[in-house]
Structures are given as C-alpha cells and as structure tokens.
Amino acid sequence: MFEFKKSLATVLAVASLGGLLGATAAEAQTLKVVMHSDVKILDPIWTTAYIQRNHGYMVWDTLFAVDEKFDVKPQMVDKYEVSSDSLTWTFTLRDGLEWHDGKPVTSEDCIASIKRWAARDSMGQKLMGSVAGLEAVDAKTFKIKMKEPYGLVLQSLGKPSSNVPFMMPKKTAETDPMQQIKLEDVIGSGPFIFKADEWKPGEKIVYVKNPKYKPRSEPANGLSGGKVVKLDRVEWIAMPDVQTQVAAIQNGEIDMIESPGHDLLPLLAKDKNIKLVNYNPTGSQYTFRFNSTAKPFDNAKVRHAVFVAFAQEDFLKATIGDPQWYKVCKAPFVCGTPLATDAGMADVLNGNAAKAKQLLTEAGYDGTPIVLMQSTDLQVLTNLAPVAKAQMERAGFKVDMVSMDWQTLVARRVKKDPPNAGGWHAFLTSWVAADILNPVMAGFFNASCDKAMFGWPCDETIEKFRDQFAKETDPAKQKVIVENLQKYWVDHPTHINVGQWYAPIARRANIDGNLTAPVPVFWNVTKK
Amino acid sequence: MIDFIVRRLIAIIPVLTVVAILVFLMLRLTPGDPAAVIAGDNATSDQIADIRTKLGLNEPIWTQFVIWIGDMLQGNFGESFFFKKTVAELIAQRIEPTLALAVCTLIFAVGISVPIGVLAAYRQGSLLDRVVMGFSVVGFSVPGFVIGYCLIYVFAIELGWLPVQGYIRIGVNFWGFLERMVLPSLTLSVGFIALISRITRASVLEVLNEDYIRTARAKGLSNRVVLMRHALRNAAVPILTVIGLGIAILIGGAVVTESVFGLPGLGRLTVEAVLSRDFPTIQAVILMFSVVYVVVNLLIDISYTLFDPRIRY
Numbered sequence: 102m103f104e105f106k107k108s109l110a111t112v113l114a115v116a117s118l119g120g121l122l123g124a125t126a127a128e129a130q131t132l133k134v135v136m137h138s139d140v141k142i143l144d145p146i147w148t149t150a151y152i153q154r155n156h157g158y159m160v161w162d163t164l165f166a167v168d169e170k171f172d173v174k175p176q177m178v179d180k181y182e183v184s185s186d187s188l189t190w191t192f193t194l195r196d197g198l199e200w201h202d203g204k205p206v207t208s209e210d211c212i213a214s215i216k217r218w219a220a221r222d223s224m225g226q227k228l229m230g231s232v233a234g235l236e237a238v239d240a241k242t243f244k245i246k247m248k249e250p251y252g253l254v255l256q257s258l259g260k261p262s263s264n265v266p267f268m269m270p271k272k273t274a275e276t277d278p279m280q281q282i283k284l285e286d287v288i289g290s291g292p293f294i295f296k297a298d299e300w301k302p303g304e305k306i307v308y309v310k311n312p313k314y315k316p317r318s319e320p321a322n323g324l325s326g327g328k329v330v331k332l333d334r335v336e337w338i339a340m341p342d343v344q345t346q347v348a349a350i351q352n353g354e355i356d357m358i359e360s361p362g363h364d365l366l367p368l369l370a371k372d373k374n375i376k377l378v379n380y381n382p383t384g385s386q387y388t389f390r391f392n393s394t395a396k397p398f399d400n401a402k403v404r405h406a407v408f409v410a411f412a413q414e415d416f417l418k419a420t421i422g423d424p425q426w427y428k429v430c431k432a433p434f435v436c437g438t439p440l441a442t443d444a445g446m447a448d449v450l451n452g453n454a455a456k457a458k459q460l461l462t463e464a465g466y467d468g469t470p471i472v473l474m475q476s477t478d479l480q481v482l483t484n485l486a487p488v489a490k491a492q493m494e495r496a497g498f499k500v501d502m503v504s505m506d507w508q509t510l511v512a513r514r515v516k517k518d519p520p521n522a523g524g525w526h527a528f529l530t531s532w533v534a535a536d537i538l539n540p541v542m543a544g545f546f547n548a549s550c551d552k553a554m555f556g557w558p559c560d561e562t563i564e565k566f567r568d569q570f571a572k573e574t575d576p577a578k579q580k581v582i583v584e585n586l587q588k589y590w591v592d593h594p595t596h597i598n599v600g601q602w603y604a605p606i607a608r609r610a611n612i613d614g615n616l617t618a619p620v621p622v623f624w625n626v627t628k629k
Numbered sequence: 630m631i632d633f634i635v636r637r638l639i640a641i642i643p644v645l646t647v648v649a650i651l652v653f654l655m656l657r658l659t660p661g662d663p664a665a666v667i668a669g670d671n672a673t674s675d676q677i678a679d680i681r682t683k684l685g686l687n688e689p690i691w692t693q694f695v696i697w698i699g700d701m702l703q704g705n706f707g708e709s710f711f712f713k714k715t716v717a718e719l720i721a722q723r724i725e726p727t728l729a730l731a732v733c734t735l736i737f738a739v740g741i742s743v744p745i746g747v748l749a750a751y752r753q754g755s756l757l758d759r760v761v762m763g764f765s766v767v768g769f770s771v772p773g774f775v776i777g778y779c780l781i782y783v784f785a786i787e788l789g790w791l792p793v794q795g796y797i798r799i800g801v802n803f804w805g806f807l808e809r810m811v812l813p814s815l816t817l818s819v820g821f822i823a824l825i826s827r828i829t830r831a832s833v834l835e836v837l838n839e840d841y842i843r844t845a846r847a848k849g850l851s852n853r854v855v856l857m858r859h860a861l862r863n864a865a866v867p868i869l870t871v872i873g874l875g876i877a878i879l880i881g882g883a884v885v886t887e888s889v890f891g892l893p894g895l896g897r898l899t900v901e902a903v904l905s906r907d908f909p910t911i912q913a914v915i916l917m918f919s920v921v922y923v924v925v926n927l928l929i930d931i932s933y934t935l936f937d938p939r940i941r942y
Contacts, residue, residue, distance in 0.1 A: 139901070141711040142667070149669030223673065263669060279679050284713055301722060302712050303901060304796070304893035340794060340891045341900070348781050348793040349891070505660065508906055512662030515674050530670065544673075554673055 130333040132612070132628055134357040135346050136621075139339035140306045143295075144281045146221050149263035151533065158324070158622050159308045159335070160201075161267035161289035164192065164211065165259030166324040169617050171438055171538060173259035174325035176317070177206070177268060177290070187250035187574055188233075194241045197315045200270050201288045208243035212236075213274035215245075215258070215266060220278035222264040224542050227571055228257040252574040253541060260542065261324055261619050262535035292316070292328040292624045293335065308335045308623075321616055321625045328624040331614065335623050350375060350607055356628065357608040359621055362480055363421055369607045377605040380615045383437045383534035384428075384603035387416055389489060390545060390596045391527055393558040395520050398471075398527070401593040402464035405449075408591065409460060410496035411489070412452025413600040419484040421602045430601040433587065434543070435534040440580060445588035450597075457496035470501040472520035474513060474528035478506045485529040485599070514555045529599070535619030539579075540567050540586055545596040558595040630934075630941075637927050641920070648919045649912070653697065656908050657690050663710045663906040684710055697912070707909035709902075716913040719898060726796045727883055727894035729806070733814035734879060735872075738821035743868065745822075746829025747856055753834060761826055768823030773882050777816040777889040784812060794891030813890040817882045821875055828871045832864035839863070865936040873929035880918050 138152040145157030166176040175181065179195040198206035212235045219225030231251040236244045245254065258266055273286040287295045293308035300306050316327035338355060340346050343362045349355045351372055361369060369375050389411070397403040417427040430436035431446040448456075471493065475486035490500045503525075505513070510528060518524035537543035546567065550559035566586035573579045606615060611629040616622055664680040665672070681687050685696070700707055706716035749761040785793040791812055797805035836842065837860055845855045883896035895914060902910035933940045 141901075141905070143713070148667055149672050151669075153669075221676070279683055281713055301893060302714070302719070303723060303897055338795070338891070339893065341897070342888050342891070344778060345781070345794050345889055345891055348778075348786055349795075352785055352789070352793045354793055354795065506904075508662075508666055508904060509660040511665040511670075512660055512906075515662070515665060515677055552673070552675070557674075 130628060132332050132335045132357065132623065132626060133355045134335065134337050134359065134623075135340045135349070135355055136337045137360045139303055139341075140300075140337065141302055142281060143284065143287050145267055146218055146264055146278065147281045151263060154263045154265055155621060156295075156306070157265055157267045158291070158620055159293040160287060160291045160295050161269060162198075162291045162328075163259065163265060163267060163324075165255055167259055167261045167535075167619070168323040168325045170323075171261075171535075171619075173255045174319075174322075176259075176325060177211075183254075188247045190245040190247070190254055191238070192243055192245070195315070195317070196241075198290055199313050200290050201294045201311060203313075204270070205240070206268065206290050207240045207271070208237040210271045210274065211268050212243055213271040214268045217269070217274045217276070217278050218264060218266040222260070222266070223544060223547065224253070224257050224260055225264070225266065227541055228253065231572070249572065250574055251572060252579060253539075253571050256539070256542075262533055290314075292330045303339050305339060306337045308337075309333065316624075323616065323618045324620060324622065328622075330624050331627045332623065347607075350609065353609065356612050357606055359606055360604045361607045363423070363426060363604075364480070366423070366426070366605070366607075374610050375607055376610055376612075377607055378615055379426075379603050379605045380617055380621060381534070381603065381619055382617060383435050383619060384601050385531045385533050386430075386433075386435055386537060386601050387420070387485060387529060387531050387599045388545060388596050389485075389527060389529050389599055390514075390556050391558070391594065392520070392525055392556050393595065394517060394556075395524060395526050397464070397466050397469050400464050402460055403466055404594045405592050406457045406460035406464065406466075406496060407493060407498075408449040408594050408597050409451070409453050410457035410492050410498075411450055411597060411599060412492065413450055413598075415452070415492065416485055416488050417600040417602060419488045420481060426603045426605070428601040428603075431598070433590070433598045434538060434540075434583065436601060438534065438538050439576070440539055440583050442580070442584050442587060444584040445591040449591055450599075452492065454492070454495040454497075461497050466497070468499055470499040470521075471526045472524070473500050473502045474510050474525050475502050475504045476507045476510050476528070477504045481531060481602075481604075482507070482529060489527070489529060489599075517557070531602075533619060534601075539570065540583060541571050546586075546590070548595055553595075556595065560593055560595070562589055563593065563595070630931075634927070634931070637930070641923050644923060645916060645919060649698065649701070649916060650694075652912050652915045653694055656906075656911060657693075659906075661906040662686075663908065666905045667710065697909075701916075706913040709910050710907045711905060716909050719910060720895065720913065720917065723893060723895045723898045725798060725894075726887065726892045727896060729799065729810060730813055730817065730883055730886065730892060730894060731879055733810045734817045734821060734882075737814050737818040738825060738875075739872065741818070742822040742825035743829050743861075746826040746868075747833050747861055749826065749830045750833035750837060750860075751852070751856060758830075761830070765823035765827045768819045771819070773816055773820065773885045774889050776819050777812070777886060780812045780816055781889075796892045796894075809890075809892075813886050813892060816889070817879065817886045820878060820882065824875060824878070825868065825871055829864065829868050832867045833860050836860045836863045862936055866933055866940075869929050869932055869936070873926045876922055876925045880922070 136152060140152055140156050142148050142153050145153040163176050164178050165173050168174055177194055177198055179193050181192045183190050194206060200206060219229045231247050231249055233246040233248045238244060260266060270288060273282050276282045284297055292311055292314045294311050296307040296309060310330045310333055316329045319326040321327050343365060346358050347365050350358055370377055391398045391404050393399060413429045421427040431443050431450055432441040434440040473486055473490055476482045486502055490502045493500050513525055514528060516524050520526045540546040544554045547553040548558040548560035548563040550557060566582060570579055570582045573582060614626045616625050664677050664684060664686060667680050668677045708715050709719055745761050749758040752758055781793050784791045791808050796809055799806045842855060842859055845859050884900055887894045887896035888900060899914050
C-alpha cells in the first residue's frame, strides 16, 4: 500500500511538472479572468446583456466616455463644438484612429454606427427623435443637425452601459440592427483585438493587446482618458460553478473573478493572496417593478401604498447581508451620481405598514391576490421576493408568490395576460447604476404605455418631465426637472428602488490597476 | 449476426423518432423564451418580439416541428440561437472533453471495480468484502458534486498536486490533459465503481457455487486461474449489461462533473443550452446522447457472444 501511495505521488508530481512545463513562461502577462457569464453573442448592439457590453469595451471604442464622476469626456473625438442655436453639433475625430485591420476610422463609419445603435437603444431612439440628419464633412469630421435643442447629445454618445454606442466600421454598422454581426466583423478600434481563432464558446474568449492603439494623453479616469494596455493577453475563462471559481483563484489558476457570490466573500477575504476590490462604487440598485396595467396596480394610490410599506434595509440584509456591500439609498437615480436627490422621498421607504394600510383602504383595494414572481436561481435576487411579500402582507396585501427560474420570469414578464392566467403583478430585479443615471436612460421611468418596458406604465405627466429633461441643455435646470419628476413619481410610481448594493471583484494580490468605473475594463490593469 | 445488427439498427429509427417528438414538445411546453434571453434585461417588448420573429418562434408549433425534422433528415442540425455557429460545429468543438472524460472514467471504473468485486466475492464475509460493500453504498449515495469538491479540496487546494479545473486538449499538452482528467474521472467513476463492484461480486458469487468451478478446483487449477478464466468469464454477461446501462449514469454525471471541474464538454453545453432555452442545441444534443446510448447497448449485446458461446444471434 505504501509503495502504491509513493508511486501515485510520483506520477502525480510528474504530471504536475509536465503541466507546468507545458504552460510557457510567455503566459506571464496573460490575465485569466472569470466573468459573470460566458460570451455567447459577439454583437454588443444586438443585445443589452452586460457580458456583451463588457466584450464591447474590449474591442470597440466610443466617441465619448464618462469619468469616475459620470462627467462626459471626449474619447475618440478630438474636439467638438455646438452652434449658438444648439442645433448643429460638429465632431472631429482624433488623429491616428485605426481599425484592427489597419484601415482608418472615418466619419462615415461613425455615422453608420450611431444609426445602428440608435435603432436598438432607447436613449438613442429618443436622441434620433430630435435629430434632423447626420452628415460627414470630411474623413475626420461629421455633424449632427438637430430639429430642436436637445440636452442629452453628449450623454447619449457617452452612454456608459447597455447599449453602448460603440463605433464600428461602416460595413459592419450597416448590418441589419435586428441581426447579429458576423464573426469576421468583430473588428474594432479599441485597445484589445478579439482572437476569433481562439474563441471557444463555453471555454474561453481571448483578447490580445492592440499594438497600434493610440491612447489619449490624459490619465485613465473611469471609462475616459488614456486606455493604456499593460497586458499582452486577456482570457475570459468560462467557469459556471462559483465554488470552483473560488478554488481556482485560491490555487492561482485564475487571476480574477468579476463577481464572486456574496456568500463566498468572507472565504476570499481570509486569503492573504486575494484582494476584494469594489471597482464600481455606485454599484447596482434593486428594483420592484409594477405591472401598471393589472388591477389593483393600475391604481397609482395602491402602488404608492407599496412604496410606503417598503423598507430598504430588510431587502439588503436578506440578499447581501454584510453592510460593507450595501447602502440604504432613497435616491432613484442612485446615490453618488450627479442627479441623486431625496426630493419627495421623506414619507416612503420607511416600512410604515399602518400608513400603507390606510392608503389601501382609501384606494378601495378589494383583496385581489398580488402575483409576485420570484426568481430562484440567481442568488442576488432570490431573497428579495420573500421580503417584499412579508412587507406587503404586513400592509394588508394578499400576495401569491410564484417561484420560477430567471429565464421563465424573463419570458413571463413580457406577457400582458391577466396575472392569474399567466401574467403577473410584480417582480424584483437589479439595475447597474450606470443604466439609471437619468430619467431618459432609466428604462423603468419610461411611461409611454405600450412602448414602455414590461409593466407598461402610462403616465403623460412623467413623459412630459422626461421630454423636458431631454430638451433642457442647462444641467442646473435638468436637476430641478428631476426633483419635480421625482416628487410626482413618488405618488405615481412605475417602480420602487429598494436599495443599492455592490459586487467587488476578487483578484490575486499580484494584480493591480482596476479602474473605478461602472464597467469592468482591462486597460490599466497590471500583473506582476 | 448481421441480421441481428441490421434489425437493431432499424429499431433505432422509431426510438429516435419518439425521442425527437418528446424533446421538441417538452421544450416548447417549458416556460421560457429564448428571444427574451437574447435581448437582455434592458430590451423592450418590441425588441423581444422582433427577435422572436427572426428566430421563427412565432410560427405555429407544428410548422416549427416540420421544418426542424425536414432539416434533420438532411443532416442539418440547425444553428444555435445564441452562437453564430451551427449546432454540428458546437458539438464537434465540445465532444473531445466529454469523450475523454467518458473513456478515462470507464478505465478507472472497470479497472477498479471488477478486481475489487471479484476479490469481495472470493473473500465473502471478510473485512475486505465488508469494506467493498460499505464503499459501494457510500459511493452510490454521495452526490457527484460533493465528491468533486472533496477531491478538489484535498488534491488541488491542500496538496497542490492537481489543478482545480480546466481542460487542455490531448494534442496540445499530454501531461496537461492527463492532470486535468484525473479528478473529474475519479469523481464520475465513484458511482460507477460502486455499481459495477456490487454486480461483479453478486455475479461471481453465484458462479463460484457452480459445479464446474468445483471441477476446476478438483483439477488442481490455481485460485487465480479459477477466478479469472472460469468464474469471471461466466459472470461477465450481467457485468457488461450493467456497464451498458451505466452509460446513462455517465451522461447524466458528465453534466454535473463538467460544471464542477470547468470542462468545456457536451454536458456543460447541455446545461447552458437548457438555461438559455437554446432549442436547436438542446434537441441535437439529446438526440445525439440517445444514439450513443442505443449504439453502446447494441455493442454490449454483441460483446456477450465473446464471453458466452451459448449466446448466438
């Protein structure tokens, strides 16, 4: 037996040595990362999923980008000017911008890219509603002519999260917006080059440094500034099992985990070789969404009663647990961002069941059971619905919580059937802060009836505020509009924000340089 | 014999037809919408509806079925809803890790379970017998992912002998391949070893009481020869049957094992396809697993003739 053990140890040791020899020294500057999902789709305009957005930031570049404070800064654009009547915007591209195949980036490419993005993105659609035309002046200069002054031109072109207006070659950007771009068209002008020959869905996606990329001269700041790549190669490894992810980073087989589960953070925090870094200090926001077309939520007073009944901390404790990784924040446009305000929020989100009960009585709630959908397979969402159920029941609602996997919920939430016949009344989800920075960007504020997102709120006043906001060019006046909108919205809610939370990355101690940004990016990252 | 093989091969057709119909209908009846998954969380209802139309999901269910069957008969498994790749390409890309896992598991399982099953039978009632039977109960009862995590903790984290996860193709780096196969194969083979060793023990015990074993011993043959040539060969048919049936355990186990050890095989492809409702991929993979199951069992049936000359087809 002893001999057998000795032999086994020898064989395994030799096997390990062989493996080490097989892994060449050239891998020293390769960063191996487990992202929150595998990359199955390569077109960041075709889908709004975050993994495709992150993939987009590797390959493509943007005309504008936000810094740490969400101020919009030029990125591919060298200079821009706006006419005195605010109707003509002229943009000039930086010198030396090149696609990965060596061709120059032109204004025609940018115009085609803006059009394709705007066909898919709600903020882009809103922008194009005020655009009279796009026109190339020369190879590096183009103009956007507006029908009327519009306050969100730069915010739209510098939109940090899904869908991001990535610039693509004209040939690629002319792809039908309802179709995916082709594999051979994954060519950008960004800091990394996608290795099509090494892409193995379900295994890994590989990016290498773009040697011809010319970063801006300013230091990197958020998603703006110089995108200086300090790695030769980045591999996103597909590893669905969170426990295996933790074992792999502890063993040094991977360098970083984008979003380790909150229950595993204490385990990672104990390991001196691993650091937890909150790269996104604005984090994400939990949201309770109403189906405003289904009784009793077609009555604004009933929706307001839910707002009064809820208390954020219970949701956050039940899902995140450690106060280090959550924040009670009443501001619907997220604490720590330019439009954050508590205006109108004093009487809601205090867990006032008695007041909520009184409101329900006044609203004539007839005891209709609320069909509350619960997602059971996404750890960061699972415990939200039971808390909502408990708080609503305390306020006098009858709640029928229906459990299902996330994909079933996603399919059911687009159905307008009656709640007791395959439809729904409410569900909970989470938004990345970068998606909800203002009332035009935040999809759940869209109250344009059938054109709104699932839940289909129909409220002319909210739509008027959103239009005013979009057309206002003075930031101070925009903030006043947001405050007024918020005061109205509290009484006529389309959704409820139930707390802000953070998901740190876990990285080996020899990794550094992750930028503070709303999206995980890999320029500036170093591996010692 | 050839008649038998042809008849069995023809019998695959109705089996696969039933599997195809069931898989197709079950998928369509399962809640979930691939278009909503593709569109992402920020998509509007109109965007989702557009994608449904592009994917042909708005067609009546029977139209979708006829199109799919028509394509299948022409050898076209369709294109994945998510990857810009055909399902055949996806399967080709993912088959090597699963095949490697299956072969290594079979080698581990048969190499360990048959000898210990024979020894347990030979030393019936001894400590060894009780240990083997105790192990088979535990091995069969403990879920694969628990065994996997335990092996990772001991051999990868504590001892540092083997990597936690990943796969290296055999042609790229043989040692890298081997060291990444040890833990997944061991994990998957535990249940298999438990099953085969029990059946081996029972079959050999039965044979050891036969007259011809007594005769063999009376002839003065050594225990090793009696066991290996006379007892084991005659006990082989039920053992082979269990190995054939165990292929289903192997396929089911691969789904879990590949997820735990990060192997990019067909098991994980199946899980990913199910979670994202990638209908063409799920349909093709399940059909392929059905073919494998039927063909392996046909091969097992044929192999009976090698061990038992009384069996003739």
